[in-house]
Amino acid sequence: MRVITEAELRDQYKQAEFTSYRLPAGTGLTPSAQQFLSERRIKVLNGATDGLDMEPKTRPDARENGEAYSVLETGQKLDEKPEHLTHIHGRILVAKNHPRIKFRGKLDHLQALLISAIIDIEGFGYRELTRDLGEMLEYCRQIMSAEVTGAPLAPLTFRGLSNLEIREHSHHPRRHYDVSHIFIQPGHGRVMAQLNLLRTETRELELAAMDAFHGQPEGIERPEGMERPDILQSLNRLSSLVYVFMLQLVSGSYKVGS
Template structure:
């Protein structure tokens, strides 16, 4: 059974991107391949075996849904995202990218998801510390940070656009301005971390640096030969580190007392 993957299309389109791409209906086309065709504005056409006519796919067929298998065909239990090869059992060294598509556990996308998972753990630990130390307002704002990160992960896994525009009610421009000019907004200068800071401030700083690591992991995961995919996620992560730095400035300014 033949499977058309995003990687195969990238190789095929390396020299020239066609206006139309025609496949037989017995070819399995992965969701990533469909999305890639859509991004390149390539008209995707399925040639039906029982007619002479070429039927154009509907727009919603590009969505990340279960792959449509022609009648009488057997759906492989697992499929390699890289080669399209089928597996009866999931190898221990592979994991799900989406659906039944498997990648190596050190695939950049999986590493990125792991970084997001670790970031959530750090947020929860700091939330608990803030709660124990009776800094409830910070705990609540960290909850918003947690939901922000969880939404990034959900959108990445489901291949949805990240559309959340604000954090703490602040726009991208406001987050950037406040993080660049803390003296203007909070009456404190830029923070240079040191060992005499209290535990909450040190953990906020760790959270900020971890968010930067997640952003770098995202760039590595979505960097392709012809540019960067998922700019929406990378942009959201850039806003996140600014937001966490603002929490540091607010804490230093005594706004949580």
């Protein structure tokens, strides 16, 4: 399946801004392309017709129409978006090294690692584990959408386990999987190494989220309502979930061919 990249969308948007995008049949969007469309409130339409939907955005005078860009840190109004700034929400701009933009990059990176792990682990024959990782990937996409749009994020669940039960399973492996806590060694093999990489990347993502949403980092203006306890808690549970995957692998719950 062909995927549409952020670079392609950005080039088309520079030529003529649009409010909706018709996704050609048999194609998908990369995570960064999804973010590009979400940030600009561009509606994605599915259909066989290639290219842009016929809804160009006309903006003869951005300031008169109240559509000027606004720089979050300074309140400055701009008709055009400078290259060193990017969208944080709607037409609000921040520097590309803003903590929330760094968080989005980390989340994008985790999704890329998940896709790579799913492909590799499927090749080893662990179909059930592959499906579980696919669910994790989908939840990461929900996190991205919730962060960009400001929508609430549903708590993480897994196979009937609640948010709190995921934590309980990760903290007490002997009780739930009859194995001890895992200290990763090369002898655990490639699949375990892939899961451990995902676990550590998820922890890094949680730290990036702390910078983005918790407290008041020096020099960062944070509007009211920007903190996201739902995202912070879900990321904490997400790393626990990956550890649960690892426990299930070492306990034999995941089997080749199933």
